[in-house]
Amino acid sequence: MDLFADDTSLTPIPLEDGELWFQQRLALDLAPDEVMRRLLAETDWRHEQIHVWGKWHAQPRLSAWHGEASYRYSGKTFHPQPFTALQRHLRQAVELATGRRFNSVLLNYYRDERDSMGFHADDEPELGPEPAIASLSFGAPRTFILKHRSRSHTLKLALGDGSLLLMAGTLQRHWVHGINKERTPRGPRINLTFRLIA
Template sequence: MDLFADDTSLRQLPIADGELWFTPRLPLAITPEQAMQRLREETAWRAEHIQVWGKLHLQPRLMAWHGDASYRYSGRTFHPLPFTPLQRQLKQAVEQATGRQFNSVLLNYYRNERDSMGFHADDEPELGPQPAIASLSFGAARTFILKHRHNGQTVKLDLGDGALLLMAGTLQQHWQHGINKQTRPCGERINLTFRNILRAP
């Protein structure tokens, strides 16, 4: 297996009220460019709506849900498509790096700088009280922002091509995270967030 990247160790970052682990490059048998191209072509991308304060809004990105369990958030239930061979390969690499097991993945396709992710916490009941969420990124780098719910602390991380981020422990209880729109032109990015659904919604 031909691995790439000089530094592939998953390191814990100093953060209060939760666990945050990061490596700038997850070891894989294919390059990030190959993974990006295949994910773009092999995924059944959808433009989804979410319900916020009783109103439906079009998500500012394309999405797909794959795995073994349904997932409910923002007033909607998402039923999964099966893992593709590439998604299963990436899941196994993420599980090896993190020591965690996952049964589902949410894919987000950021087409340009106008696409974004609003601030939220992955704290749905079916994820359990201390969920582990593994975020794997391909394509153009975007700034991932965490905001503490109570003390105002902010943490920013540039998630580049092949970067892996693990959020665990009580982080979802105390922090929210998101990705803002950008004013400067930005290329495509695909992000996979692996999670373990404990029960069907």
């Protein structure tokens, strides 16, 4: 099922086994293209290696970890860089829209249609049993895919420039999510996933 929304407030998307909320355009006092330009220039992007199925692989995207706590996933511990002024500004807007608190952010830079994110759940112990993950996107739209772990349910959502997605409740326990490579040419995209690390 493909889902598209045109609202300007965070709205729930009906979903079994978890909570999913979507806002087409987060209210910001900066234009999305200005945010994109600054994120590209102000972030120390890294091409990280991760451990998957017993082997080390280069991630098919660039990334950066900022905030107040270290984070471990895919066999590697990521030590944070401090929040930038822009990241703090975006975090405040996300916290206002979601009513949640966040102390860390993972930034992913998808350079073109060849960059992707494998299917996974954000279920690391330091996120807690029912983590809230707020995903903020800038740049070219990409299709975000959710697959249920035990049922033949799939959801697809177009994450466009300035969109906000909130995953919460038991969603990470029952669903995996990812971004596939695409055949159609795509421009650059930056995604920020805000988290609360215990």
